[in-house]
Amino acid sequence: MAQDLFKKIISHCKEYGFIFQSSEIYDGLSAVYDYGQFGVELKNNLVKYWWDAVVYLNEDVVGLDSAIFMHPKVWEASGHVSAFNDPLIDNKDSQKRYRADMLVEDYLEKQEAKINKEIEKAAKRFGDSFDEEKFRTTNPRVINLQKKVDSLREKFVNALEKDDLDQLKQIIVDCDIADPETGSKNWTDVRKFNLMFETQLGSISEEATKLYLRPETAQGIFLNFLNVQKSGRMKIPFGIAQTGKAFRNEIVARQFIFRMREFEQMEMEFFIRPGEENKWFEYWKEARMNWYKALGFDESKLRFHDHEKLAHYAEAATDIQFEFPFGFKEIEGIHSRTDFDLGQQQKFSGKKLQYFDSELNESYVPYVIETSMGLDRLFLMILTASYCEEEIEKESGKTDERVVLRIPAFLAPVKLAILPLVNKDGLPEIAREIRDDLKFNFNCHYEEKDSIGRRYRRQDAIGTPFCITVDHQTIQDNTVTIRYRDTMNQERVPVNELNDIIQDKISLKKILGKLNK
């Protein structure tokens, strides 16, 4: 069921110009995607929402746009050359390659699903008198399954923490985990695979320098920490935010734009006094969760998830997860990175990256709290949360189906469509005049082909919140109807009030107001 929904969202994205497979005419490039005419608008609106909330609402956060290429030593210092690896395993029969940790995680999820199924069945059987806690602690089958899951999870976390690849392989063998595509259990040993893409700077191969495509935007911020602090006369605590492309040679790239090889991040590094990390970690956790909640979707689909295995740079880390059709998965990570990155870059470059704190009268390497989000995952979250199939009643009494994207109006790719009711009697000319007036403020669409009903359906499918219809009454009294996407209600309004009405309904200020403390 959920997988069906996911398939529908993927094909909707293609059919309606949101996302295309990269290099499609050459049969595509795996895990690389292009954003189409409506996709790019939604993406830009998401960036604006993030940027305004993180940079403009906070007096102490500024922006940056650092280059993708950086000196290769940056990645030695950051630990990415030695530690940015995934455990890889090949199936000898199918020749397919997998992430060993993902195979185990999928297995654990299946075991947990079995427990949940038992609980659901019992809840149905017992009705209102069902006590889940009691059932979990007394039902022998559930107790056994839970024991198995807990002990396996402990072994798994231990193997990851110790980077014990033999132990990881042993878990796969012990659990009888098979190749998900072919069922074969003929596995190689687990090996490490570095996720960074390499390229070369310079035209003569002997002189060329090996470079990496950045796997995170964060290091560009750390390198510019003192430039921004000094030129902007910034006082700690302060943050630097940037959005941009990142690249990872993912072993298994799957789930559409959830795991890509070229993707976009929106990251903010917040520099603080050592010792204040717990306070600021909690602060940014709450601030970031509120940012998602302000979108107005079902809040039960959002949750925090603490990391079982910390990245090489993190002291504490939590994810903000969203319930995608394939389960709860990470959209954003919030990390307490201590002074690890600035300290390492200082050590490798030999240049001081310290801050003089005039209140304390001492210099130190600041600590850092990071908020790091994947823009493409956010995009997928918005599409998943707004995709609706609805049965609607037609005037004839018959029913019809519509697919509607209930994207929050301020994020919608097209804000309004201007539609002459018929393609004659001077209505197209009036409609174009209205568009020419409003196009300076909104992304407007003009459409005159097909019946008005069909045109409404097309706009619903791309999430346009308002359709303005010009009809014969417009000629007489200069009024038009606004049809609202979500309710399908229509309202008659004077043309000269359109700008203010729509401006009010798509106001980003109202959303940001909810976040302003």
Ligand code: GAP
């Ligand atoms: N600077 C810290 C950092 O990069 P991360 O958890 O590895 O942390 C941050 O990545 C975010 O980037 C993730 O929460 C996710 O949303 C996004 N992301 C990571 N890998 C991705 C991929 N292969 N495709 C799409 N988004 C990805």
